[in-house]
Amino acid sequence: MSTSELVPALQQEEAADPFVLGGEAFTSRLILGTGGLPSLDVLERVVRTSGSQLVTVALRRVEAAAGSSMVGVLEGCGVRLLPNTAGCQTAREAVLTAQLSREAFGTDWIKLEVIGDERTLLPDAVELLDAAEQLVAGGFTVLAYTNDDPILGRRLADSGCAAVMPLGSPIGSGLGIRNPHNIALLRELVDVPVVLDAGIGTASDAALAMELGCDAVLLASAVTRARNPERMALAMRQAVEGGRLARSAGRIPRRWHAEASTSMAGLPDL
Amino acid sequence: MSVQVTVNGSATELADGATVATLVAGRSGGHDRVAVALNGDVVPRSRWTATPLSPGDRLEVLAPTAGG
Numbered sequence: 001m002s003t004s005e006l007v008p009a010l011q012q013e014e015a016a017d018p019f020v021l022g023g024e025a026f027t028s029r030l031i032l033g034t035g036g037l038p039s040l041d042v043l044e045r046v047v048r049t050s051g052s053q054l055v056t057v058a059l060r061r062v063e064a065a066a067g068s069s070m071v072g073v074l075e076g077c078g079v080r081l082l083p084n085t086a087g088c089q090t091a092r093e094a095v096l097t098a099q100l101s102r103e104a105f106g107t108d109w110i111k112l113e114v115i116g117d118e119r120t121l122l123p124d125a126v127e128l129l130d131a132a133e134q135l136v137a138g139g140f141t142v143l144a145y146t147n148d149d150p151i152l153g154r155r156l157a158d159s160g161c162a163a164v165m166p167l168g169s170p171i172g173s174g175l176g177i178r179n180p181h182n183i184a185l186l187r188e189l190v191d192v193p194v195v196l197d198a199g200i201g202t203a204s205d206a207a208l209a210m211e212l213g214c215d216a217v218l219l220a221s222a223v224t225r226a227r228n229p230e231r232m233a234l235a236m237r238q239a240v241e242g243g244r245l246a247r248s249a250g251r252i253p254r255r256w257h258a259e260a261s262t263s264m265a266g267l268p269d270l
Numbered sequence: 271m272s273v274q275v276t277v278n279g280s281a282t283e284l285a286d287g288a289t290v291a292t293l294v295a296g297r298s299g300g301h302d303r304v305a306v307a308l309n310g311d312v313v314p315r316s317r318w319t320a321t322p323l324s325p326g327d328r329l330e331v332l333a334p335t336a337g338g
Binding site for chain 2: 033034035036037043056057058059060061062063064065066070071084086092096099100101103104105171172220221224
């Protein structure tokens with residue numbers, strides 16, 4: 001099946017199984033980050049190929065910000081914008097960044113990131129929960145990037161976050177999902193959507209996230225820094241869909257020893 | 271007369287009577303989705319013209335960019 005034949009088939013599968021987040025229904029379960037792409041032209045092709053309907057963006061000082069046409073390109077693709085609080089290290093910074101994003105982008109949706117340091121980019125649990133509580137109280141729809149800690153995830157869900165987004169491994173590392181058991185446990189513990197966010201390196205990582213029960217996958221570097229971003233965007237789209245289908249299809253149990261699929265009955269004595 | 275403020279980390283001299291609106295007009299670089307923080311608080315767009323700048327003010331003038 002060629003790429004052009006495959007995309008309509010994927011669209012059918014996606015439409016039959018909507019992803020409800022913050023009261024909105026999406027057909028795509030792939031949330032795309034935009035950081036790291038070489039040009040607006042590649043950005044547009046990657047967004048369209050990925051099928052993503054929710055795309056992350058950021059705020060920076062005007063001197064360092066991308067051209068104003070970036071938002072225009074994304075709006076032309078018909079996607080919803082999800083501002084992030086990337087780089088914030090305290091609840092105060094994150095809350096202010098969310099408020100500034102609401103001004104700039106006209107949305108109260110926020111991907112909440114509060115990191116502990118710039119070397120690991122790992123979330124600071126204490127500041128994160130504080131920020132989440134303040135933002136929920138302020139009327140924001142909070143999608144919280146968090147550690148792969150089921151108990152912290154439950155605390156974030158209890159605080160009113162619209163989604164809990166555990167990392168698979170550190171941001172941009174491409175190390176995949178280092179603790180699959182915790183991701184599956186978190187999925188069991190909360191009633192809000194769980195989005196695997198950060199660490200995806202290749203398609204099998206995205207498929208695994210969905211097989212573990214995640215409701216969606218958020219990734220940026222795995223696509224934007226791939227040698228061929230557009231091709232990787234399609235790979236991720238297929239992987240998310242494949243993992244989702246496999247999850248709902250019910251995998252076979254793991255066995256220590258083999259179990260023949262060909263019947264032994266009637267085996268000839270040669 | 272002029273007003274000394276800090277804009278995006280740099281010392282900046284503005285004409286007396288400057289407001290957030292006049293600052294943004296000179297600094298937005300064509301961005302139409304600018305957000306402004308003054309001394310750690312958001313200044314909503316609707317209040318830009320009515321918000322004068324005082325000596326020592328710290329401003330952040332921000333615009334959209336790509337991000338993960």
